[in-house]
Amino acid sequence: MKTYFSFLLIFVFKICPAQTTYLDKVTKTTKKTYTYKKTKEYKLKLDFYKPRKLKGEVPLVIYVHGGGFSGGKRNDKNTINFATNLAERGYAVASISYRLTMQKLGFGCATNFKDKINAFNFASEDISYAVKFILDNKKKFNIDSKKIILVGTSAGAEAILNLVYVYNNKILARNFKFAGVISMAGAIVSTENITLKNAIPTQLFHGTKDKLVPYNIAPHHYCNKKDKGYLMLYGSKAISEKLNSLKKPFYLYTIKDGDHSWSGRPMQECTEEIIDFLYYDVLKNNKRQISFIKKSET
Template sequence: MKTTLSLFFILLFLNSFSQERFLEKNTNFSESTYTYQRIKKDKNLKLDFYKPKKRKGKVPLLIYVHGGGFSGGDRKDKAATDFAKEMVQYGYAVASISYRLTMKGIGFGCTTSSVLKIAAFNDVSKDISYAVKYFLKRKNKFKIDTDKIILVGSSAGAEAVLNLAYVYENKILDTNFKFAGIIAMAGATISIDKITTETAIPTQLFHGIQDDLVPYNIASHHYCKKDATGYLPLFGSKAIAEKLKLIKKPFYLYSVKNGDHSWNARPIYQCKNEIIDFLYYDVLKHQNRQVETAI
């Protein structure tokens, strides 16, 4: 009897511990569309905003940036909407945003100038900044906790959010503003020099080690040769994690040994628990962990 009771209380504790990561489980949410930046009538930038219902107080905001090589993709694609509808159930507001597809008709391969590639990173970082500014100016309307805005990106979106957090010279947001965290799925950045003890934020990185488009560690984008017009050295998830490890800042690196570029979306479906764990303990609770997982 004593053994049975002990087992019961252990299971009860483990269950309560696992549930602690969730802000609130609620399947009811609202969905609305807003124009966050006006360019031209047919090119205005919009976002879809998902908000948990009956949630009291201000809520953390996840800003989701879709992939598509800066030439395609959509804020309403399946991965974006599935991610938003999943995370909103756990107490997070989610904004899935559109941005300018500046490489449409140009491509992002080895024949595309590296200068144009960097410009694309910066253009999308600029658009994301306008989306953030839109929420900051309307924080009371949306009931957003402006100290808990987290960037989430897939593929090109991951490159854009990493660029915004760690490279881009932002003239749109206040110099005192700082993102609460970042989740990058198959992303990379052109430099890790600006990742310092002052700029570092909790960073979760998902990446397939065999990714042949966006390097897992340090290599050129699309593995272009040095003499190619599009040669652009990038620092992938492994390199970013190593820099954060060096300066003793929090990161969560999830590496997939045989994974390819499809891991730009697969974490949404296969790593929900890891995402929730990171958001709760590293972003909201500031536990300053350094986690490395390989499958």
């Protein structure tokens, strides 16, 4: 009987290796909706996904959806699956709504470039208020204020990159710094403001044939110089090159011949790469510089 019991323990151990929090799925989750900003003109909400069984403060992922600053939702099926996946591994996740300031203006070449920049800044402002709301209720949400990571797709990626590397933030504390940022088909108006002081671990997903947001350096939507919406943008390749020159960590995931659909596909198809980045580059601070090229299958 003892021999059988010992063998059983060994067998179970071999087929059920120890699970690692933040790498493996270790808990069930709950979701609750909060209003984080309310004015006479608008009400902004967030969905908070909480890992149930973990004790102590946990890292927080802020997710910002895409949609050209005129559409998109914080709670579509893809987002719910993505947020739940992260929360099951131990991360708290807040998927936020923000002002869709381009609903009546559009976001193409006929839209004034100043309105595009304002859209970046208004979204960055709203994200900041969402973070402040959670920090002001830190005990309630039980998050680690030094481990807040931004994730965004398309317009959301532009907003978070703008927030980290361009936006003059007067909402959050002066000494506040995000722990990491994950951009899916995002870009910024300049890389000049990326410095040794503000650079943080940055993961970038981008298709080389994205016709809306440039992979490297090109005008937004590839507008002509005479267009009102002509705005030079610096995409994932340019951002990674700047971080490389500063010897700062980055994880560039290039999809060769990939289009703008890769603004959302990493949430389904690259979760292991995202989890790897969050664990090793953000939480463990391994300071890696990774460039990976994938051939697009579609």
